[in-house]
Structures are given as C-alpha cells and as structure tokens.
Amino acid sequence: VGNKQPALFLRTLDGERSEHTPIWLMRQAGRYLPEYREVRERAGSFLNLCYSPAMAAEVTLQPIRRFGFDAAILFSDILVIPHALGQHVEFVEGEGPRLDPIVEGAALAKLSERPDPARLAAIYETVSRVRGRLGPETALIGFCGAPWTVASYMIAGKGTPDQAPIRLTAYRDGAFLSALVDRLVAASADYLVGQLEAGAQVVQIFESFAGALPPQLFERWSLEPIGRIATAVKAVKPDAKIIVFARGAAGGKLEALAQSGIADGVGLDWGVDLGFARERIQPRQVTQGNLDPLALVAGGEALDRGIDAILNTLGGKPHIFNLGHGILPETPIAHVERLVKRVRGN
Amino acid sequence: VGNKQPALFLRTLDGERSEHTPIWLMRQAGRYLPEYREVRERAGSFLNLCYSPAMAAEVTLQPIRRFGFDAAILFSDILVIPHALGQHVEFVEGEGPRLDPIVEGAALAKLSERPDPARLAAIYETVSRVRGRLGPETALIGFCGAPWTVASYMIAGKGTPDQAPIRLTAYRDGAFLSALVDRLVAASADYLVGQLEAGAQVVQIFESFAGALPPQLFERWSLEPIGRIATAVKAVKPDAKIIVFARGAAGGKLEALAQSGIADGVGLDWGVDLGFARERIQPRQVTQGNLDPLALVAGGEALDRGIDAILNTLGGKPHIFNLGHGILPETPIAHVERLVKRVRGN
Numbered sequence: 188v189g190n191k192q193p194a195l196f197l198r199t200l201d202g203e204r205s206e207h208t209p210i211w212l213m214r215q216a217g218r219y220l221p222e223y224r225e226v227r228e229r230a231g232s233f234l235n236l237c238y239s240p241a242m243a244a245e246v247t248l249q250p251i252r253r254f255g256f257d258a259a260i261l262f263s264d265i266l267v268i269p270h271a272l273g274q275h276v277e278f279v280e281g282e283g284p285r286l287d288p289i290v291e292g293a294a295l296a297k298l299s300e301r302p303d304p305a306r307l308a309a310i311y312e313t314v315s316r317v318r319g320r321l322g323p324e325t326a327l328i329g330f331c332g333a334p335w336t337v338a339s340y341m342i343a344g345k346g347t348p349d350q351a352p353i354r355l356t357a358y359r360d361g362a363f364l365s366a367l368v369d370r371l372v373a374a375s376a377d378y379l380v381g382q383l384e385a386g387a388q389v390v391q392i393f394e395s396f397a398g399a400l401p402p403q404l405f406e407r408w409s410l411e412p413i414g415r416i417a418t419a420v421k422a423v424k425p426d427a428k429i430i431v432f433a434r435g436a437a438g439g440k441l442e443a444l445a446q447s448g449i450a451d452g453v454g455l456d457w458g459v460d461l462g463f464a465r466e467r468i469q470p471r472q473v474t475q476g477n478l479d480p481l482a483l484v485a486g487g488e489a490l491d492r493g494i495d496a497i498l499n500t501l502g503g504k505p506h507i508f509n510l511g512h513g514i515l516p517e518t519p520i521a522h523v524e525r526l527v528k529r530v531r532g533n
Numbered sequence: 534v535g536n537k538q539p540a541l542f543l544r545t546l547d548g549e550r551s552e553h554t555p556i557w558l559m560r561q562a563g564r565y566l567p568e569y570r571e572v573r574e575r576a577g578s579f580l581n582l583c584y585s586p587a588m589a590a591e592v593t594l595q596p597i598r599r600f601g602f603d604a605a606i607l608f609s610d611i612l613v614i615p616h617a618l619g620q621h622v623e624f625v626e627g628e629g630p631r632l633d634p635i636v637e638g639a640a641l642a643k644l645s646e647r648p649d650p651a652r653l654a655a656i657y658e659t660v661s662r663v664r665g666r667l668g669p670e671t672a673l674i675g676f677c678g679a680p681w682t683v684a685s686y687m688i689a690g691k692g693t694p695d696q697a698p699i700r701l702t703a704y705r706d707g708a709f710l711s712a713l714v715d716r717l718v719a720a721s722a723d724y725l726v727g728q729l730e731a732g733a734q735v736v737q738i739f740e741s742f743a744g745a746l747p748p749q750l751f752e753r754w755s756l757e758p759i760g761r762i763a764t765a766v767k768a769v770k771p772d773a774k775i776i777v778f779a780r781g782a783a784g785g786k787l788e789a790l791a792q793s794g795i796a797d798g799v800g801l802d803w804g805v806d807l808g809f810a811r812e813r814i815q816p817r818q819v820t821q822g823n824l825d826p827l828a829l830v831a832g833g834e835a836l837d838r839g840i841d842a843i844l845n846t847l848g849g850k851p852h853i854f855n856l857g858h859g860i861l862p863e864t865p866i867a868h869v870e871r872l873v874k875r876v877r878g879n
Contacts, residue, residue, distance in 0.1 A: 348694070351827060358831035398744075398781075401825050402806040403842065435744075438784025439806045460748040460785045479747050481697060485704035496749065 196257040196326040197388060199505045200428045200452050200473050208502055209257035210530045211328075212523070213432075214513030215250040216262045219520065222249050233278035234270065237263045238309045244316040251325055253520075254527050257507075258326040258389070259317060261382065263310055265332030265393055268374050269341050271302030288344035290356070292363050295370070302374045311385040318386030326389060329382030333394035333433075334371035334412040341367065349399040357404055364408070372412050376419035383424045391430040391454070392416065398435015405440050409433065414449045430454055430475060434512065438463070445471040457511025461500040469504045477511035478526075484515055486522040494529050542603040542672040543734060545851045546774045546798050546819050554848055555603035556876045557674075558869070559778075560859030561596040562608045565866065568595050579624035580616065583609050584655040590662040597671055599866075600873050603853075604672040604735070607660055607728065611678030611739055614720050615687050617648030634690035636702070638709050641716070648720045657731040664732030672735060675728030679740035679779075680717035680758040687713065695745040703750055710754070718758050722765035729770045737776040737800070738762065744781015751786050755779065760795045776800055776821060780858065784809070791817040803857025807846040815850045823857035824872075830861055832868040840875050 192198070196209040217223055226246050230236035237243060247262045266284055270276040275287040289295055318327050331337075335353070343352040356364050379390045394409055417429050432454030433444055445453055445468045453468050455476030468474055482493040497508065508530045514523075538544070542555040563569055569592050576582035583589060593608040612630055616622040621633040635641055664673050677683075681699070689698040702710050725736045740755055763775050778800030779790055791799055791814045799814050801822030814820055828839040843854065854876045860869075 354825070354827045355831055358825075358828055358835035359833075398804070401803050402783075439809055457747050458744070463785055479700070479704075481700045482704055485701055487705075489704035 194257065194324050194326045194388075196507065197428070199507055200389060200430070202473060202505055204503075204505045207532070208498060208506055208508050208530055210508040210527060211256040211258040211260065212250070212510050212514050213260075215254075215256060215260065216246045217514060218516035219514055219518040219523075220249055220253070222246075222253075233264070234267075234276065237267055238306065240309055240312040240316055243310075243313040244320070247313065247317045248320060251321065254523060256325070256527070258328050259321060260328040260391070261310070261314055261317065261330060261387065263313070263330070265330070265337055265395075266340060267306065267310065268302060268331060268337055268371065268378060269298075271306040271378075272298045272370070272374060273303070274298060274341060283346050284340060286340055286344045288352075289341050289367070290352075291360070292366065295363070295367055298370070300370070302378060307378060307381060311381050314382050314385035314387050327387050328389045328391055328430075329379060329385075329387030330391040330393060331375045331378050331416075333392050333409060333431075334368040334375065334416075335400065335408045336394050336396045337371055337375075338364065338367050339396050350396050354399065354401075354404075357408060368408065368412050372415045372419075376416045379416065379420050379427075380423050383420070383427050389428045389430060389452075390420065391432055392450075394431065394433040394436070396435070397433035397440060400440070402439060405436075405443065409440075410443060410447055410449065414447060417449045428452065432456075432475070442467050452507065454509070455511060459511070461496060465500050465504075469501065469506075473505045473507065474501055475507040475509050477509070480510045480512050480515050480518070483510065483522050483526060484518050486519065486525065490522060490525065491529065494526060498530065540603065540670050540672045540734075542853065543774070545853055546735060546776070548819060548851050550849075550851045553878070554844060554852055554854050554876055556854040556873060557602040557604040557606065558596070558856050558860050559606075561600075561602060561606065562592045563860060564862035565860055565864040565869075566595055566599070568592075568599075579610070580613075580622065583613055584652065586655055586658040586662055589656075589659040590666070593659065593663045594666060597667065600869060602671070602873075604674050605663060605667060606674040606737070607656070607663065607676060607733065609656055609659070609676070611676070611683055611741075612686060613652065613656065614648060614677060614683055614717065614724060615644075617652040617724075618644045618716070618720060619649070620644060620687060629692050630686060632686055632690045634698075635687050635713070636698075637706070638712060641709070641713055644716070646716070646719075648724060653724060653727060657727050660728050660731035660733050673733050674735045674737055674776075675725060675731075675733030676737045676739060677721045677724050677762075679738050679755060679777075680714040680721065680762075681746065681754045682740050682742045683717055683721075684710065684713050685742050696742050700745065700747075700750075703754060714754065714758050718761045718765075722762045725762065725766050725773075726769050729766070729773050735774040735776060735798075736766065737778055738796075740777065740779040740782070742781070743779035743786060746786070748785060751782075751789065755786075756789060756793055756795065760793060763795045774798065778802075778821070788813050798853065800855070801857060805857070807842060811846050811850075815847065815852075819851045819853065820847055821853040821855050823855070826856045826858050826861050826864070829856065829868050829872060830864050832865065832871065836868060836871065837875065840872060844876065 243262045251259050339350045339353040428451040430452035431450040434456045437458045452473040457479040589608045685696045685699040774797040776798035777796040780802045783804045798819040803825040
C-alpha cells in the first residue's frame with residue numbers, strides 16, 4: 188500500500204472505483220489565488236508566464252500546496268500552438284487573446300509546418316520541473332486545445348460569440364479549414380507526446396467551443412480531428428490516458444464522443460444532466476465534472492446541494508470531481524476549502 | 534377551398550401536414566432589408582420604433598411584401614415588458630439594451646404591479662393595423678420573452694455571456710427571483726392576451742437563454758413559469774396557439790418541454806440534431822426551425838444542403854420552416870429568395 192500504488196486520480200481514470208472521489212478544478216492555478224496574482228504581476232505578459240518554467244511551475248504547484256488536489260494541471264494556454272507555428276498572438280488585459288487572423292490558404296502557407304521547438308521546450312521544462320516536485324499521490328495533467336477550438340481563434344483573431352467566423356468558413360471554404368485542422372492535428376499530437384515524455388501522465392484535450400458546432404458538423408470538425416490526435420499520441424505512448432472536455436456538447440454530441448471510444452475520460456460541463464451522464468456516458472467512460480462554477484461562488488446550501496447531487500448520481504462508478512468550467516476569479520477560497528472537504532467526506 | 538381555408542401556417546400548427554411547408558424567419562423584419570433600415574433611421578430610437586404603430590406595422594409587413602412568408606411576426610422587443618413595468622430601458626447603438634439593474638426586493642417593489650396600459654396600447658394598435666393589412670393566407674404571430682430570459686436582462690442590466698448574474702441570483706436569493714418571475718408571468722400573460730385580442734392568431738414565447746440554465750434549474754425557472762403563462766392565456770383564449778422557442782435547450786431540456794405539453798409548436802435552434810427532433814419532438818409537437826443563420830449567409834451548396842436536410846428529415850410530419858436563430862444583418866437578400874423558392878419546391 189501507500190506510495191507503491193498509483194495516484195487515486197490515475198486509478199480512477201483507469202476505471203477503478205475507490206472509496207474516495209478524486210478532485211481537481213479546471214483553471215485551479217488562477218486569479219482567485221493571491222499567490223497566483225503575485226506571480227502573474229511579476230511575469231509581465233501572460234505569454235511570458237507560460238514560457239517561463241520557474242514561474243509556470245510555481246503557479247502550477249500553488250493550488251496543490253493549498254488544497255492538496257489529486258491532480259495538478261500544467262499552467263499554459265491552448266494558444267501556444269498557433270504561437271509556436273508562427274502566428275502573432277498576444278493577450279490584451281481585460282480583453283483576452285488577440286491574433287492576426289488567418290483566413291485563407293496563403294496566410295496558412297506562411298506558418299511553419301511544425302511548431303517552433305524552442306518555444307515548446309520551455310513548456311516541457313515546466314512539466315518536468317512540476318513532476319519532480321509533486322509527490323506520487325498527485326497526478327500531472329498536460330493539455331492542448333482541440334483543432335476546431337484553436338482554429339476558431341486563429342481564424343477570428345479573438346474569441347467570438349458562437350464562433351461565427353469559423354462556422355462561416357466551414358460552410359464556404361472546407362478545403363482551407365481542412366488544411367488548417369490537419370496542421371493543428373499534427374502539431375497537437377507532437378505537443379502532447381512532448382508533455383507526456385516530460386512527465387505528464389494524462390492529457391486533456393479542450394474542445395471549448397463544441398456548443399456552437401451544428402450537430403451535422405460535429406463529427407467532421409471535432410470528433411474526427413480529436414480522434415486522429417488520440418490515435419497518434421497512443422501510437423507513441425500507449426499507456427497515456429486522454430480526457431476530452433467538449434464544452435456545450437450536452438446531449439447527442441457527448442454521446443457520440445463517448446461511443447467513439449476516443450477518450451478514457453469524458454469531461455462534463457455544467458449543462459450536462461446528471462441522469463443522462465449516468466445512463467449514457469458512465470457505462471462507456473470515466474466521467475469528470477460538473478459543478479456549476481457559480482454554485483462555488485455562491486457557496487452555502489446551493490454549493491452543498493450541487494456537490495451532493497454529483498456524488499450521489501455519479502459517485503457509484505469511477506468519477507473525477509471537477510467544475511463544469513474553469514473556476515471564476517471571484518470565487519472565495521473558503522468555498523474551495525469547503526468543496527474539497529465535502530467531496531472527501533470530511 | 535381558397536380563402537375559406539385557414540392559412541397554411543395555422544393548419545400546420547394545428548397538426549395538419551400539407552403538401553407545402555410554411556416558412557417564416559425569426560427577425561425577418563430587420564437590418565438585412567434596406568427598407569427596414571430606412572424606417573429604423575427615421576424612427577430615431579429603437580423603442581420609439583416599437584411604440585409607433587405606423588412605423589412598427591410598416592416594418593412588420595415589409596418582409597411579407599418582399600418574400601410572401603406564411604406568417605408575419607409583430608415587430609417589437611421582449612424588453613417592452615420591463616419598460617412597461619417602469620424599469621429604465623434604452624438601446625445603445627452597437628451595444629444592445631441597457632437597463633437599470635434590479636437586484637433585490639426593494640428595487641422590485643418600486644416597479645408597477647401591472648404593465649403601463651398606455652405603452653402596451655401602442656403595440657396592440659400595431660397588431661391590429663398589421664392584421665387589417667394582411668391577407669387571410671398570412672398568419673400573424675405575437676410574442677413575448679420567457680420570464681427567465683427577461684429577468685436575466687432586468688437583473689444584469691444588459692446581455693451577459695452565460696447569464697452569470699441571474700444564475701448567481703438563483704443560487705443565492707431564490708425568494709427574490711421567484712417574486713420577479715411571478716411579476717413577469719402575470720404581465721406576460723396579460724400582454725399575450727392583449728396581442729391575441731388585437732388580432733394575433735399565434736404567440737411565440739422566446740426563452741433565448743435556456744442554454745445557460747443548469748438542467749436542475751430548468752424546470753423551476755423556465756418550464757414552470759412558461760407553463761403558467763400558457764395556462765393563463767388559454768384560459769382566456771382557448772383557440773390560441775403557442776410556440777415556445779427555447780434556445781440552447783438541445784437534448785433533455787427540449788424533450789422535457791415537448792413532454793410538458795405546454796406548447797403547440799416547439800422551436801428548434803440550429804444546435805438541435807434533426808434525428809433527435811424527428812424521434813423525440815415530432816411525435817408530440819409540431820416543430821419549427823432550424824437552419825443555421827450562417828448557412829443562409831454562406832448561400833450556395835451549404836445552404837441547399839441545409840434546407841434539404843431539414844425538409845427530408847422533418848418534412849414528413851407537420852413542420853414550419855424557419856432559421857435556428859434570428860436572420861443576420863449581413864444576409865444577402867438573394868439567399869433569402871433562394872431559400873423561399875427551394876422550401877416551396879419551385
């Protein structure tokens with residue numbers, strides 16, 4: 188027993204139901220923590236924080252020290268891939284990412300075929316430092332964005348409601364979108380393998396914009412490219428575990444993801460009905476999620492009820508506790524402490 | 534035959550499958566039409582346009598003249614109800630609606646119990662003018678917003694991504710939200726009855742923000758208040774038909790709506806899978822929707838494929854053709870002409 192056993196998080200993702208439900212939170216290294224804000228301030232630009240192994244490792248570890256979560260997730264951003272391919276990317280305070288939009292083949296041809304190894308080396312160095320400083324009881328998760336989501340930023344040059352620019356591209360110029368997605372599939376697979384080789388044990392693929400994909404486009408532009416990434420990763424790292432978090436995919440899309448067998452774990456956003464998750468997703472895959480981040484902000488009875496509903500409905504099978512989206516900056520730390528305690532039954 | 538028969542739209546909503554599929558478009562009176570932009574310019578403020586029967590009737594009729602749609606929809610806005618209750622509402626060019634937020638009981642107590650009849654009288658006058666100028670082959674649709682959607686604007690003071698302010702209110706202060714929703718239920722029912730008495734034959738209830746309602750809150754804050762409005766309307770106008778358009782409700786929420794029997798017609802946004810709609814919604818209710826508005830912007834093959842998929846999948850039962858959300862200002866008029874022609878099989 189003890190240290191010889193794999194981390195609870197890894198055993199759960201492997202399909203083993205334990206007495207305890209492991210817990211981590213999306214964006215757990217973030218602005219709700221004063222120690223994060225201090226490092227973020229020091230880093231200057233957001234991208235500089237992502238590319239500075241000492242600082243990025245520090246913020247990755249902060250929530251583990253404070254809350255003892257069962258998994259750490261690399262601090263980085265899904266837009267390092269377009270950046271490493273040569274697209275101009277910056278993060279404007281209070282506005283979010285800004286990129287020079289790439290809207291046709293000629294602009295795509297100017298990007299590199301493969302990501303700049305120098306940029307990604309800094310991230311692998313972060314992974315390796317974090318792994319060296321985590322105990323065996325804590326798993327380390329790497330990640331990347333799914334091609335549809337990353338491409339939507341690359342095409343629009345920013346976040347957009349309902350991702351109209353990429354949807355219009357899908358209707359008007361499938362050949363260009365296909366070439367862009369292929370580029371991202373190759374780059375993302377390499378990038379995930381690099382993180383796994385540096386010490387990550389699990390990778391999560393974030394399809395943040397699955398919601399605005401019309402169902403008839405979901406297979407072609409989301410599932411299929413994610414599947415190719417997973418296949419390429421497992422060809423090199425057969426023991427790697429993959430979690431796919433497709434936000435807004437409640438209902439048929441989520442079921443299609445579960446049926447595809449692409450993922451070892453399926454992330455549930457807070458829009459997913461718990462009964463649906465138990466009946467349609469859990470028989471096929473380990474689930475992860477899905478507390479409404481606003482219930483964590485609210486605290487009190489709403490929080491307790493939310494936690495209990497998830498544990499009571501999904502806790503009978505292997506389940507990883509998480510939020511249904513990233514933790515919000517205004518979340519009180521005391522509410523996170525209460526959450527961890529309640530999930531662990533203390 | 535001929536003019537003695539009710540309009541195709543009404544027969545279809547009554548469950549009769551005809552040789553032709555009726556068609557209208559959400560926001561069909563809107564900025565994609567040059568004749569609308571001319572009147573809008575002349576009106577000065579957006580609310581002035583809503584409250585001016587001559588101009589509002591004119592823009593309501595414009596798309597009927599141009600395209601011969603099977604139904605006209607009153608030109609107005611869901612925020613006339615908070616405005617008629619005494620909340621400050623204005624529309625800021627390029628930014629959308631701005632209201633003085635109402636976040637607790639004391640602010641709610643300052644609003645009227647019932648909407649100001651003088652304000653709503655102008656809208657009923659619009660309805661009556663439009664009905665008088667439409668032929669019997671064209672149905673007239675009135676509308677209101679659903680309480681959750683309208684309350685989300687009243688609480689946040691504007692549109693917000695994922696409606697965080699009202700969700701937080703639902704978690705923290707259910708008693709206040711309940712009182713606000715009750716006020717809106719009563720006001721909306723009166724308002725719809727007023728529109729029906731003025732000449733509308735059908736009313737559509739817009740739950741634009743069903744998507745961000747966690748499933749465990751959907752019944753309490755969306756279905757239940759909409760159901761009370763429907764019951765109150767049908768108590769006075771038993772022949773009135775009600776369409777509910779709950780945007781973002783794809784999957785379990787939409788099925789719950791269909792099972793509730795609240796609606797005569799169920800609107801489908803462009804995120805709803807057509808197979809799901811055929812199997813789970815059509816056996817219970819007439820469907821309406823759901824072409825992606827961006828497919829209409831794109832035109833060409835993407836448009837034709839989108840139209841055909843809807844007609845082939847849902848056309849075997851009573852179905853009303855529509856977009857899955859409002860028509861976009863950049864939509865080419867030639868694409869709308871092509872759409873109408875193809876739906877009518879010409």
